[in-house]
Amino acid sequence: MYKLYYSPGACSMAVHVLLNEMGIPFEAKKVSIQDGENQTPEFLAINPRGQVPVLADEDFIIREGAAIIMYLLENHNSPLLPRSGRPRAAVLEWLMFANATLHPAYSKCFFIMRNVQDKAQQDALFKIAIDQLNKLWAEVDTKLAKSQYICGKEISPADIMVTVFANWGSYFPMQPTLGNNVKRLIREISTRPSYQKALKTEQVEYKAAAA
Secondary structure, three states: OEEEEEHHHOOOOHHHHHHHOOOOOEEEEOOOOOOHHHHHHHHHHHOOOOHHHHHHHEOEEEHHHHHHHHHHHOOOOOOOOOOOOHHHHHHHHHHHHHHHHHHHHHHHHHHHHOOOOOHHHHHHHHHHHHHHHHHHHHHHHHHOOOOEEEEEEEOOOOHHHHHHHHEEEEEOOOOOOOOOHHHOOOHHOOOOHHHHHHHHHHHHOOOOHHH
């Protein structure tokens, strides 16, 4: 059985939701970043980077979110990942956009919160970071104006991942602007049984859909 190491509401929730969506049995292991549990010797022995998600498949350990998602989709021949051609390339592009573009943009906001104490300086830096997030969300909104989901008519891992990130805005003094199409998407994804099950397990309130 798989073992998923997660921190409540973190990017690991995307893997948590995906496992639920695919109906795969797994053991959920809480590692609270807020409480510093990701820096314990026990967890650092599993992931020296001190990050979640981590997926253990028996003695095989995977430590990056996109890699975990790809492993699960391919290992279980999931229809969430097309087998070939342009449909597959589109899903991969938007998965990587979420993981390697949108996620780091949010990471800048968390860095500012933790490391900049001067209010005026923090506000100035937040404005720059939020402006960048708004541009990225505007791109997603434009894409969703043409299709139900980011990659077309069917849900993809990118839809799950961006829905997780959208809920992070509530942590910041300035919140990103989510367009109507993005709001439609995150309402639909966050109310799926797979997502609601993950929220209940992690004891996280989803606030973005109510904005």
